[in-house]
Amino acid sequence: MTSTESVSEDSFLHNYNANDRRIASEFLSGWLPFLTKGLCDSCNRKLTHRVRSLCPGDDSDKKSVGSLKDGVIDAAETNSLGSWKDGENGCAEPAVESDLGANVCAASDMIASSVPAGSGERRTSWADMAQEDELEGDEESEVTSTSRLSVANSASGDGTAEEKSVSKPGLSRDQREYIRFTNVKRKKDFACIERVNQKLVNILDGLELHTGVFSAAEQKRIVDYVYELEEMGKNGKLKARTYTAPQKWMRGKGRVTIQFGCCYNYAVDKKGNPPGILQNELVDPIPHLFKVIIRRLIRWHVLPTTCVPDSCIVNIYDKDDCIPPHIDNHDFLRPFCTVSFLSECDIVFGSNLKIIGPGDFAGSTAISLPVGSVLVLNGNGADVAKHCVPAVPTKRISITFRKMDETKWPVGYTPEPDLQGLQPLSYEADRSKHSNISKINHAGNLKAARSVDNSDRLKERGFFGPGPRRGRVNRQRLRLDMMEG
Structure with missing residues (x-):
């Protein structure tokens, strides 16, 4: 394609509208380093120009959906956290289904911005977990992915395009979620023996580290929302005690905090209130996106139903x-958990942690918290060992989820109705699946054994095998021999 060729002149592109071409351009731009690897300069330029010319009106930098160094898009990443804004269009699913299959679908939730906010059409990716939670009736039980094709309306003759939906078979939402749920890695064997009250104790007993709970796309969506909340706090759009940003007067001091559900007092305040949940201070309720996270934690067996x-x-x-x-204060029940974002860091545990200097602490053991991981604190890990986070080397975000002791609820607090009655996913589906496979294998083995047994009996009787044939031909030979004799 030369620089003078127009995209509109390619008859193939007439099947797709401007939004479709924009999505394809943004997606393919992210794969250009791979697609052009090994090509000569001329072919490289042609391919690059062709991809970018899909959306000639877009003067932006064609943001990629993900850098190659950050890892390959996971095809099983099928239940993404969705928008926290009511009425947001969600993410746009690529209109052109390529051989990349599920990779295209997974990438689609990272380019939600490619659909104009003012467009009337709703293009929801099947990978958008939060919006699927909000869909009703048959939309929620949708088991097919939809690719949109623009077909010229020849009957009208006015050149307008008619949107048609073509359903393609795919995994159901429950199946996709179950695949991701079974791929979560869980470490529960932390050990560090210390002498506590003259007894040797595993101070890390009760700790659990869950990885693979949140995908890269989900983490990005959560982090972006946290930054939005931070801006709201700075602009006075959150309650006074919801957002706190102390002055950074020394290293390690001045961490920004945003609290929802209750206001927790870390130390005795100016009014003489002791550390704990403040009874007469109200903060903003838990945002919708954070409720989606909570539902994930319960459904995927990270936290028990007794401690939502x-x-x-x-x-x-x-x-x-x-x-x-x-x-952590016992105004909160056990277990509780913290989710890590943006950067990996260490959390230090010990029954006798020492402060070496500002932001510098010494303890018995350190546990690395990978990005997107969930650390659950319970038992000795929550109540015997102290924990701390030394000065972080780079920017980091954590969200700690806890259940209040009902006797410590703030005045006027009412439980969130949509967080009641949550149930975890069942492992029974997987067990029954393996059970069915075992039954099939067992039945097959029995059938094969019977077949072998029957063939052995037939061989013994001479019905087949190397022995002499028996039957009509042999009987005729017997009669001839008798006549000749």
Whole structure:
């Protein structure tokens, strides 16, 4: 394609509208380093020009859906956290289904911005978990992915295009979620023996680290929302005690916090209130997106149904920010958990943590918290060992989810109705699947054994095999022999 050729002149592109071409252009632009690898300069330029010319009106940089160094888009990443804004269009699913299959679908939830906010059409990716939660009736049980084709309306003759939906078979939403659920990695064997009250104790007993709970796309959506909440707090759009940003007067001091559900007092305040949940201070309720996270934690067996979180606190760390040694207040029940975003860091545990200097702590053991991981604290890990986060080397965000002791509820607090009665996914589906496979194998083995047994009996009787044939021909030979004799 030369520089003078127009995209509109290609008859193939007449089947797709401007939004479709924009999505295809943005997606393919992210794969250009791979697609052009090994090509000569001329072919490289032609391919690059062809991809970018899909959307000639877009002067932007053609943001890629994901860099190659950040990892390959996971085809099983099929239940993404969705928009927290009511009425948002969600993410746009690529209109052109390529051989990449599920990879295209998974990538689609990372380019939601490619659909104009003012467009009337609703283009919801099957990978958008939160919006699927909000869909009703048959939309929620949709088991097919939809590709949209623009077909010229020859009957009208006015050149307008008619949108048609073509259903393609795919995994159901429950099946997709179950695949991701079974791929979560869970470490529950942490051990560090210390002498506590003259007894040797595993101070890490009760800790669990769950990885693979949140995909890269989900993490990005959560982090973007946290930044939006931070801006709301700065602009006074959140309640006074919801958003707190102390002055950074020394290394490790001044971490931004955003609290929902209740206001937790870390130390004795100016009014003389002790550490714990403040009874007469109200903060904003838990946002919708964070409720989606909570439902994920319960459904995927990260937290038990007996401890559904009804409060959370967001910690926004800048470089060198930290959390000093502490044990979480018992105004909150056990277990509780913290989710890590943006960067990996260590959390230090010990029954006797030492403060070496500002943001510098020494303890018995450190556990690395990968990006997107969930650390669950329970048992000795929550109540015997203290924990702290030393000064972080780079920006980090964590969200800690906890359930309040009902006797400590703030005045006027009412439980969130949509967080009641949550149930975890069942492992029975997987068990029954393996059971059915075993039954099939067992039946097949029995059938094969019977077949072998019957063939052995037939061989013994001479019906087939190397022995002499028996039957009509042999009987005729017998009669001839008798006549000749």
